[in-house]
Amino acid sequence: xxxxxxxxxxxxxxxxxxxxxxxxxxxxxxxxxxxxxxxxxxxxxxxxxxxxxxxxxxxxxxxxxxxxxxxxxxxxxxxxxxxxxxxxxxxxxxxxxxxxxxxxxxxxxxxxxxxxxxxxxxxxxxxxxxxxxxxxxxxxxxxxxxxxxxxxxxxxxxxxxxxxxxxxxxxxxxxxxxxxxxxxxxxxxxxxxxxxxxxxxxxxxxxxxxxxxxxxxxxxxxxxxxxxxxxxxxxxxxxxxxxxxxxxxxxxxxxxxxxxxxxxxxxxxxxxxxxxxxxxxxxxxxxxxxxxxxxxxxxxxxxxxxxxxxxxxxxxxxxxxxxxxxxxxxxxxxxxxxxxxxxxxxxxxxxxxxxxxxxxxxxxxxxxxxxxxxxxxxxxxxxxxxxxxxxxxxxxxxxxxxxxxxxxxxxxxxxxxxxxxxxxxxxxxxxxxxxxxxxx
Numbered sequence: 097x098x099x100x101x102x103x104x105x106x107x108x109x110x111x112x113x114x115x116x117x118x119x120x121x122x123x124x125x126x127x128x129x130x131x132x133x134x135x136x137x138x139x140x141x142x143x144x145x146x147x148x149x150x151x152x153x154x155x156x157x158x159x160x161x162x163x164x165x166x167x168x169x170x171x172x173x174x175x176x177x178x179x180x181x182x183x184x185x186x187x188x189x190x191x192x193x194x195x196x197x198x199x200x201x202x203x204x205x206x207x208x209x210x211x212x213x214x215x216x217x218x219x220x221x222x223x224x225x226x227x228x229x230x231x232x233x234x235x236x237x238x239x240x241x242x243x244x245x246x247x248x249x250x251x252x253x254x255x256x257x258x259x260x261x262x263x264x265x266x267x268x269x270x271x272x273x274x275x276x277x278x279x280x281x282x283x284x285x286x287x288x289x290x291x292x293x294x295x296x297x298x299x300x301x302x303x304x305x306x307x308x309x310x311x312x313x314x315x316x317x318x319x320x321x322x323x324x325x326x327x328x329x330x331x332x333x334x335x336x337x338x339x340x341x342x343x344x345x346x347x348x349x350x351x352x353x354x355x356x357x358x359x360x361x362x363x364x365x366x367x368x369x370x371x372x373x374x375x376x377x378x379x380x381x382x383x384x385x386x387x388x389x390x391x392x393x394x395x396x397x398x399x400x401x402x403x404x405x406x407x408x409x410x411x412x413x414x415x416x417x418x419x420x421x422x423x424x425x426x427x428x429x430x431x432x433x434x435x436x437x438x439x440x441x442x443x444x445x446x447x448x449x450x451x452x453x454x455x456x457x458x459x460x461x462x463x464x465x466x467x468x469x470x471x472x473x474x475x476x477x478x479x480x481x482x483x484x485x486x487x488x489x490x491x492x493x494x495x496x497x498x499x500x501x502x503x504x505x506x507x508x509x510x511x512x513x514x515x516x517x518x519x520x521x522x523x524x525x526x527x528x529x530x531x532x533x534x535x536x
Contacts, residue, residue, distance in 0.1 A: 103243040141239035148235035148248030151178040176208035189231030194220040222258040261358040332430035339380040340413030342437040356435040379418035415450040432458040
């Protein structure tokens with residue numbers, strides 16, 4: 097129980113007779129009687145105030161699975177189950193590891209008539225995948241006389257699972273436009289381009305290559321006829337995800353691994369819609385999870401489950417062991433999408449050495465998460481001594497990174513080097529480019 101401002105104002109009025117009692121002693125008795133009256137009213141107010149967990153019912157509503165590094169909405173619905181008018185404040189307790197867009201939004205002042213309901217919402221952003229616990233709901237009810245506040249809590253513990261960014265997977269407008277997918281019904285369509293599978297015949301144009309001319313159709317029709325081709329669907333995409341120590345680094349308050357997992361999951365769904373096969377290998381100092389390439393949304397869901405449990409470990413990544421593991425289990429030429437990092441010179445040197453072996457068998461795309469903070473430090477104009485040091489370090493880091501990227505390109509590796517907000521879009525664009533040009 098706590099006291100309101102009204103209570104302290106009433107107690108303050110009792111000080112006046114005490115001050116006057118120095119001149120007229122009879123006022124001292126009046127001060128005592130006044131304070132006794134205020135105390136009695138406070139006790140009555142407390143007894144009249146309903147018990148929070150008996151008078152209020154509270155329900156917390158959120159998605160069964162929240163998305164990491166994305167805003168998720170939590171709705172709190174509460175109802176006055178008593179016959180009294182209730183006035184107070186209700187506060188929800190999200191997991192401590194979540195960040196809130198507005199810290200005051202999880203708290204709501206209310207005035208409820210008997211049996212009246214109300215709701216409010218707030219947004220949370222989980223910073224990591226896994227299981228997290230919501231706490232109880234805390235309530236402060238003001239007594240009918242407005243003198244005391246009765247404190248209480250309503251037990252409402254709940255465990256919530258935080259998955260990779262499911263919201264981004266469900267809402268991929270950009271990817272649908274680039275992949276020629278339709279939002280309503282999400283049906284598969286034939287994508288014409290530079291593939292090898294015959295699609296249809298059409299009139300030859302001066303811009304066409306000679307190799308597309310269909311000479312038999314030309315002879316039959318007496319004019320130049322060209323063949324069009326559709327992109328081959330039976331292609332294999334391998335998602336190779338590094339779980340080593342470098343993936344523990346945080347970018348925009350979220351581990352690099354979580355940004356990578358979001359992009360990999362997005363790619364897996366787009367690949368499934370394009371009717372290609374997709375597989376997964378996670379590794380650190382040794383292979384952790386292996387899913388051979390398969391078609392369909394069921395495979396994308398299996399990849400989701402495997403990535404949900406993936407954690408970056410405090411070990412050095414063994415690229416040689418990972419690539420040997422892959423070659424022993426999958427020998428068909430595929431698009432190997434390697435999600436890793438080049439922040440450390442020693443690990444970068446190891447990757448540059450081993451990736452050449454992978455590139456001999458597969459077309460390799462190396463996906464890297466760029467830290468926007470490093471770029472900002474490198475571009476800043478120093479005004480203090482510490483900023484000079486920050487700028488020098490950032491420029492050195494960027495120079496080493498560019499050198500490593502150039503070496504990767506010399507080895508025939510395609511690159512996706514983007515900041516977290518652009519990573520998925522750039523990766524999907526690279527996949528579609530590879531598919532349209534039949535590079536695999």
